[in-house]
Amino acid sequence: MDKVVSLFIHIMPCATLHCVVHLLSPEYQRQAYPAVWAIRNADPDSPHRYGLAQMMLWATLPYAVWQMSYHFGITVRRREAIAAGRPTSFTWLRKSYAKNFxxxxxxxxxxxxxxxxxxxxxYCYAVLTxxxxxxxxxxRWAxxxxLIVVFIWSTYNGANYYIEVYSKRFQKELEQLKKDVSKWQNSPLTPMPQMNAEQMKEFPLLDGGANASGTKILGDEVEARERKPASLSVPDISSS
Structure with a gap:
């Protein structure tokens, strides 16, 4: 869920901007989004014709305000909670990219x-992008x-995450189950407790004698069952 939400947060702004800028009719765009229409239809010498420097300036100012607000609101005011172990984006990235340059x-x-x-x-990474x-x-075509590259890339990463994480987790569970089954197969049954003569009289079927109907139950057969390990028929799950 966290990765799907993160993908939605990062991929929807560029998809929405593509729809607003390139897929709306000029009439509706002028009515609903006049700033976009003015920038796209302004003369090259007009002040409304934003260039790269102006776009980066107006885009990075809100980003800088957000970054500083996040720093003081989370890192400074919640410093005690972070020291107690509450994770933040900084602590997570510091741990995840500890071996990176x-x-x-x-x-x-x-x-x-x-x-x-x-x-x-x-901040520099955001400016470069x-x-x-x-x-x-x-x-429009660029x-x-x-967007096609972004969607294919995200789908590829999601498929790899599903295969690598869930398949490995399932494989570990199968290996653990195989070890448990092997342990059960190799362990003998719990032996029956020793009984004296008086106790054996109360269980004539275990005493090698005859039961009420005269049927002979051999005591050595019971002992053989005690000595024989349990024979369980368990399918081979290693090839699944």
Missing amino acids: LGRFVLSQPAYLQEPAFMMIQ MVPCPLWFWS SGLF
């Missing part, structure tokens, strides 16, 4: 600089191709 770089910094270094790397956005905005 960027992870080693962040961990090599003093403790008070690790979080600012992480935020700066994240904005560089091709004007191409998606002005070209935007469509980009």
Whole structure:
């Protein structure tokens, strides 16, 4: 569920922007989204004709406000809860990418600089991914191709996650079940407790004598059953 929600959060803005910019009629776009219509239909010399620098500026300002608000609202005000073990995006990324180049770089910094270094790397990454956005905005086919790549990539990652995680988990369960079955097969039955002569009289069927109808029950057959391990017929699940 967490990965599906994360995919939805990250993939829907670009899909929505593609629909708003490229799939609406100019009349409806002018009525419902006048800013988009003004940017797309403005003259090249018009101030409404946004370039890459203006797009990055107006896009990164809200992002910077969000990043600082997250830092003070979560990292600073909830510092005690985080120290007690509550995970955050920073603690999770620091643990997951500890062996990566960027992870080693962040961990090599003093403790008070690790979080600012992480935020700066994240901010630079966001700015770099904005560089091709004007191409998606002005070209319908480039935007469509980009969305196709994103959807195929996410489907491929989801399929690999399903196969790698769930299949390995199921394989471990089968191996554990096979070990348990093998243990049960090799363990003898619990032997019957020893009885004296007086106790054996109360169970004539176990005393090798005759029962009320004269049927002979051999005591050595009972002993043989006690010595014989349990024979269980268990299918071979290793090839499943």
